[in-house]
Amino acid sequence: MYQVFVGDKPIVLTDKVELEQGFKNYLLDTVNIGKVIRELNKTDLREVRLIHHKKEKLLKKFLKRLPNVIAGGGKVYNDNGKVLFIYRNDKWDLPKGKIEGNESIERTALREVMEETGVGGLEIVKPLETTYHIFKRNGRHKIKITYWFEMRTSFSGHLVAQENEGITRVEWLNGSQMHEALDNSYANIRMLI
Template sequence: MYQVFVNDKPIILTTVVSEETNFKNYLLDTVNISKVIKELNTTSLEEVRLIHKNPDKLLKKFLKKLPNVVAGGGKVVNDKEEVLFIYRNKKWDLPKGKAEGKESIEETSVREVEEETGVKGLEIIKPLDITYHIFKRNGKHKIKITHWFEMKTTYDGKLEPQENEGITKVKWLGQAEQEKAMTNSYANIKILM
């Protein structure tokens, strides 16, 4: 099973057909993805489930429905066990961004965290989940596939929000502050926390 978010409502990719209550089932092979996105954005539906009999083909078939944007990001932890957050579009988020050229996804993730926050000395500890969400750019829907990594750093210098990317704040948040930030964040980020 996979979850692809349209804002904070999931499209669930699954092999299981369930009786519809607060969601709708569609066949993955024949679904009109634009219609699904519109339904999730304009109705009280809580989710949509796209069904396919082969679990190994669920994601591959879905990703062919819209253009893909590959991104990398980091859940960065410092010496005090605080996590690095950015504030963009009036929500708390983790730093991430699009892959460029021939860089590896790990290189993308480190570069984007540095660019968006000013934090240096990043070391990747382990890969985290890959998240999926649908966004609209220049009137067209796309699927962002974000590869996340847990990172650590001993950096204690100045945090610098990348303002030309709409980031207004960068902060190290302790456990209590993280819980508060999660009340104003994205479903994808809640999965990582």
């Protein structure tokens, strides 16, 4: 099962059909994705489920429905166990950004964290869950596929928000600050934390 977020509401990709209660079922092969996005944005539906009988083909079939944007990002811990957060578009988020040229997704994640926050000395510890969300640019819906990595750093220098990317704050947050920030964040970030 996969979740693709439209705002904070998921499109659930599944091979199981269940009785509709607060959600709608559609067949993945025939669904109108634009209609699904409108329903999630304009109704009180909690989620939409797209069904395909072959579990192993769910994601591949869905990703063919919209242009894909590939991104890499980091959940970065410092030596004090705090996690690096950015504040962009009036929400708390983790640093991430689009792949450039033929760089590896790991290189993308390291570069984007450094560019958006000013933090150096980053080391990838392990890959985390990949997230999916739908956004609209220039009148077209696209799906952002973000490959996340847990990172560590001993960096203790000055944090620098990449203002030309709309980032207004960069902060190291402890456990309680992080949980408070997640109240004003995105569903896919809450999943990672």
